[in-house]
Amino acid sequence: MEWFAAPEYWLGREVFQRLTAGIYLIAFLDAANQFRALIGEHGMLPVPRFLARTGFRGSPSLFHWHYSDRLFTATATVGALTSAALLAGAGNAVPLWAALLLWALLWVLYLSIVNVGQTWYAFGWESLLLETGFTAAFLGNDDVAPPVLVLWLLRWLLFRVEFGAGLIKWRGDACWRKLTCLYYHHETQPMPGPFSWFFHHLPKPLHRAEVAANHVVQLVVPFVLFLPQPAATVAALLITVTQLWLVLSGNFAWLNWLTIALALSAVDADTLRRVLPLPADPAYAGQPGWFQLLVGAFTALVLALSYGPARNLLTRGQLMNFSFNRLHLVNAYGAFGSINRVRYEVVVEGTTEPLPDRHTTWREYGFKGKPGEPHRMPRQFAPYHLRLDWLMWFAAISPSYARPWFAAFVARLLVNDPDTLALLRHNPFPDRPPACVRATLHRYRFTDLHQLRATGAWWERTPVRDFLPPVTIEDVAHLAPGHRR
Incomplete structure (x- = not known):
């Protein structure tokens, strides 16, 4: 033929x-x-x-x-x-x-x-x-x-x-x-x-x-x-x-x-x-x-x-990125049906103080891809997929996206789990795990050209509210690696 x-x-x-x-x-x-x-x-x-x-x-x-x-x-x-x-x-x-x-x-x-x-x-x-x-x-x-x-x-x-x-x-x-x-x-x-x-x-x-x-x-x-x-x-x-x-x-x-x-x-x-x-x-x-x-x-x-x-x-109720069968053959696709006007980021920090107060010094964990430290220029990772960083973006949009896994993530930081730390760019506690870990929500904006030249910062950020109050390993020990579930 x-x-x-x-x-x-x-x-x-x-x-x-x-x-x-x-x-x-x-x-x-x-x-x-x-x-x-x-x-x-x-x-x-x-x-x-x-x-x-x-x-x-x-x-x-x-x-x-x-x-x-x-x-x-x-x-x-x-x-x-x-x-x-x-x-x-x-x-x-x-x-x-x-x-x-x-x-x-x-x-x-x-x-x-x-x-x-x-x-x-x-x-x-x-x-x-x-x-x-x-x-x-x-x-x-x-x-x-x-x-x-x-x-x-x-x-x-x-x-x-x-x-x-x-x-x-x-x-x-x-x-x-x-x-x-x-x-x-x-x-x-x-x-x-x-x-x-x-x-x-x-x-x-x-x-x-x-x-x-x-x-x-x-x-x-x-x-x-x-x-x-x-x-x-x-x-x-x-x-x-x-x-x-x-x-x-x-x-x-x-x-x-x-x-x-x-x-x-x-x-x-x-x-x-x-x-x-x-x-x-x-x-x-x-x-x-x-x-x-x-x-x-x-x-x-x-x-x-x-x-x-x-x-x-x-159909008016068009589904985005939907698989009609478990074999993922002949799917529906789409992206960015809605656009966020404001950028929020979850900032994760730890401290060696077991009873933190308003004078406590918190040290920030660095992620590979998602915005964090304002002076760090965004990097190119695609086509490689940083899954944790992507889910952190969803978590900042709504805590419901993070509910299945975020507490387990924090538990791993509290024991310096090497597999979890390998997903991060920077661990501020290389010698021993922190006593407490917390997460706060920040508003992020790109700086303008004047700010970039004057400060070297690509982002400016403003604290908004707590995302997760300080927790210790005792609070999440049941989620730490090796614990029977």
């Missing part, structure tokens, strides 16, 4: 699969580096406790058969090694069936992690990585030309990501319709990057132009993806440029890079040859019958599962 193959997308497939493998690699390394304190056997939200109350059907995962921190490490390690192999081109060095199995292995391993990750893995880009990685398998390898059906499925996925994000904004906060959201967003976003201060201080007319351009790219351009070339390539490149702008302006884990990978899958070599000296399309052998049947079955599955997400796009 000649219509089944699209050899002119060989470059798009190559770039898409390599980028997706690279993001999988980062995700598995992220999991290996952070899981012990977050969801390990003695973590803040332990996996064994979660599995005891949740069945396999509720959260499909290999860990239902057995869980240990050692097995989690092995899972993340195998995932990272497989990702690295695919990034290096192993998918093209093995038979077609083996390439499919390598991609399937990544999906199974990461699904097993996400489905026991609880609050720490409740992010839209987890589902996006699982859906994207699962679809990547059916693009095949250098043994066959990219299948047309899968290329259309990738555009449908990209459409849901972009159009869903555009609709959730247009239907949500009025500042998106008034073109004023970027007056606040660069300052109040979850984790500002090194250029966020500069983006925040751009002229307001430029902020309005940014929002208007965003509406065009997210509400109009996605439809162009389904038009013939070169229109689809132009649409894909516009989306890519927009995503790179977002990469520069903040830290959104791997969301932007994965969207870029999806966009580049829609770029065909024939269009690029008009401006680049690309080689001729490879000469592929015909697709095996079993592969065509597999792709056809997968296409039918995606179409069947698309009813919920498609209906969601058309």
Whole structure:
């Protein structure tokens, strides 16, 4: 079947699969580096406790058969090694069936992690990585030309990501319709990057132009993806440029890079040859019958599962970042339906004094990514995902977000738990644990240019109220590592 193959997308497939493998690699390394304190056997939200109350059907995962921190490490390690192999081109060095199995292995391993990750893995880009990685398998390898059906499925996925994000904004906060959201967003976003201060201080007319351009790219351009070339390539490149702008302006884990990978899958070599000296399309052998049947079955599955997400796009009560099934296939996406006008941060401090009073000297814990010490310039961490820092942003919005894990976090600080301290940039009590820990809520604002030059401070902050009154290890001993729960 000649219509089944699209050899002119060989470059798009190559770039898409390599980028997706690279993001999988980062995700598995992220999991290996952070899981012990977050969801390990003695973590803040332990996996064994979660599995005891949740069945396999509720959260499909290999860990239902057995869980240990050692097995989690092995899972993340195998995932990272497989990702690295695919990034290096192993998918093209093995038979077609083996390439499919390598991609399937990544999906199974990461699904097993996400489905026991609880609050720490409740992010839209987890589902996006699982859906994207699962679809990547059916693009095949250098043994066959990219299948047309899968290329259309990738555009449908990209459409849901972009159009869903555009609709959730247009239907949500009025500042998106008034073109004023970027007056606040660069300052109040979850984790500002090194250029966020500069983006925040751009002229307001430029902020309005940014929002208007965003509406065009997210509400109009996605439809162009389904038009013939070169229109689809132009649409894909516009989306890519927009995503790179977002990469520069903040830290959104791997969301932007994965969207870029999806966009580049829609770029065909024939269009690029008009401006680049690309080689001729490879000469592929015909697709095996079993592969065509597999792709056809997968296409039918995606179409069947698309009813919920498609209906969601058309409803006033649009869901954002929602999975309609536990396998995280064919999901609903979106981001920033509402924008915070004010930035609050939870500042965590400790003291060696067992009975603190108003004269007590408190020393602040430093986080890697979230704003803390005003003179520290925001850093770039994305596409790496600092999960604790992100959850601290949610905690500052409402204590209810922190209720399941914050007390356990404090308990670990009170015993200098090494796994928890590894998630932080600075521990002010390296020799012995503090006697008390407290948390206070502060209002944060970007300084202006005059303040930055005069003081070297990127932020100014003002205390607002207590978030957690001083607690000792006696208050939270039942949550400390090693305590039986």
